[in-house]
Amino acid sequence: MEHLHVKRLRAYIHDDIAPEERSNIEAHLDDCPDCFMEYLGLIDQWEPDLSLSEDFTDKTMEQWQTQAPKKHVRPSMTRKQTLLHYGVAAGLTIILMSTGVFQHMIEWTGKHDEPSGMPLTEKIMNSTNAWLDEMKEREGNE
Secondary structure (H helix, E strand, C coil): CCCCCHHHHHHHHCCCCCHHHHHHHHHHHHHCHHHHHHHHHHHHHCCCCCCCCCCHHHHHHHHHHHHCCCCCCCCCCCHHHHHHHHHHHHHHHHHHHHHCHHHHHHHHHHHCCCCCCCCHHHHHHHHHHHHHHHHHHHHHHC
């Protein structure tokens, strides 16, 4: 078996080789323990270039700003808007009270009350069962 030259191993480490040659070297390193040990020794000696260019920060920030999703910032409500919302809510409440809508709602819910000693969960279950039975009847009539 022919061993790999140090020059080829260094090119492999620095990724300066073609993809098909890369796969050949990887296959050889899997089969040859001597070349694999030589490869590990070269890896230990290898010192990558960790220096940064002068404009690294500027380029990184530019890429980050173009790739980062833009947040939709909702402007905070002003005091006038808050008071307007409260005023509209109070006005609607007064209109609904004066027309008797709330009274009709109380009367309507009073008609559907179960005996007062029944637990709330049973009331909910009875209401749900009644609704489901009504839906089944409607499906049967169609």
